[in-house]
Amino acid sequence: MRRGAALAGGALLLGLLALAAAAPERLPDPDPARASLGPAAAPPFGTDPRGRPLWAYAAQGAAVVVLPSVAAGALVAGSAAGAGLVRCAGLPRLDGALAALAEVVGSLPRLPMVLVVALVLPADARSLWPLAAAWAALASPGAMDEAAAAAERVGGSRFVEALRAHGFSWSRVYLWHVLALNLRPVLVRQGAETAAAVTFLEVAISWLAAREDHPSLAHPERVRSWAALLDMGYPSLLLDVPTGHALGLGLGLCGVVLGAARLLAAGAAAR
């Protein structure tokens, strides 16, 4: 069951990476004859009101979010691993300093701080990377706290001493027993949740900007994110506009990200 979940989550992540890799530099030229076609008439996802294929939007959106999101997840998982290792290594001063730093940083409201970062960045440097880094920095304290608590539960430094007494090497104790066996569920779940949160952050701020006819704060103007699909499909909820398939695709892609995060976390859960 866990292995199946991990494989399914990994497959979804690989699918998103492949989609990002296939992203065109620019959207194809408009083709009014193929405007607003559904997925059946213009596979795989249909076309926009100007006749451009929606798969290009999906691919460009994946290119915008996938790598920054995965990097943010890795950053959070890495800092959590560090906190767990420090707790196991029996370094009370460093542990205390990390806890104090985490208390301060973890108390800051994330999205307001990310918007501050977005505002002070020059318009020509707009990208998800700095926002993802800010989000990861603010999300790390929670993950560090949880990883340190998980390390404490297995015995902390006494656990390491006991394993060392069995003659295990440092690398085997820390990398295998502490990280891979005991902290894995926390690290993977926190990393996956952060990656999903960064993706939704990009979708949210780009969709809100698109609604106001403003360029996104999270990506350059020449590319489209999944938020463009939501913006294109939103009128179909209110009016008789044939863009429901764009909304469905946008929501479906959000569902894929959520599913990948959930499956990876379930796959890494403790026995």
Added chain:
Amino acid sequence: MTLLRPLARLAVAGALPILVPALVALALWALPGDPASIVCPPGLCAGSEGLAARWHLDRGPLGFLWSWAEAAAAGDLGRSWRVMTGVPVAELVGAAAPVTLTLVAATGGLLLAGAGLGAVAGRPLRAALAGVGAAPAVVLALLASAAVDLRFGGDAFGPEAVAWRLVAAVAVLALADGALSGAVAGAGDAFARERAERYVLAARLRGEPEVPNLLPNLAPALAGQLRARLLAVLSGSVIVEAALRVDGVGDLLWRAALLQDFAVMMAAATFYAGLAAALLGLHAAVEGATGWWVRRAPAVEGA
């Protein structure tokens, strides 16, 4: 030792409202380029020297921070540059703050009720809530916004529509990103763990009620959980207010970021830092009160 942690939290809470402007100042001087042109790019603002003088950006980061904090303490947050040009920022934030406070308080009430429910809820309810709570705030806010627009059509900003938007915003904030489901599950897990402790079993054998025995040990953890969830709600409120066009500080902050209104952004971000500080202070108060209560009790008869 019992009071050390709450006192540390209170110290952090006291520092948070100035920490945010301090981080902004740090960022302005750490980034390459002139702080005045970062605050307002030359394409948008003419005369960066005048801007630098007006905002004390020519006095270095500490001078800027000190001048801003001094003026803010006196209630002068400057004037809006673009969100509502010329209007005092204190007026804008003052008008928006009650809305955001209402949203956060109502959502907090729901999460508190959820934690209470978690103490007694079974697995089916938790599973159902977890299913709903999986959706991110942006998706639920989009659907809620469409529902309000559909219901009210052209009158989407009438008094009734505004009330509906507020209710929808509270519902979205409570349900999205696992806030309510997390509150139910988190409290449920904490109660289940504590109920398995021997002192609870002994209390039960003595015929004592469970909750008064459990609560002093659980209260700090539950307060911590609630604070973490409310911090996430604060973040979510920016998206939800902007999506549902609720006139709160989150919407103000969003428009400030979009229109590059530095004055409004500083004030709104500091408002959010103040809210986060208040949550931290509340957590410290619960911890301190519980610590005091535990040291004082139990008053053993005949001892």
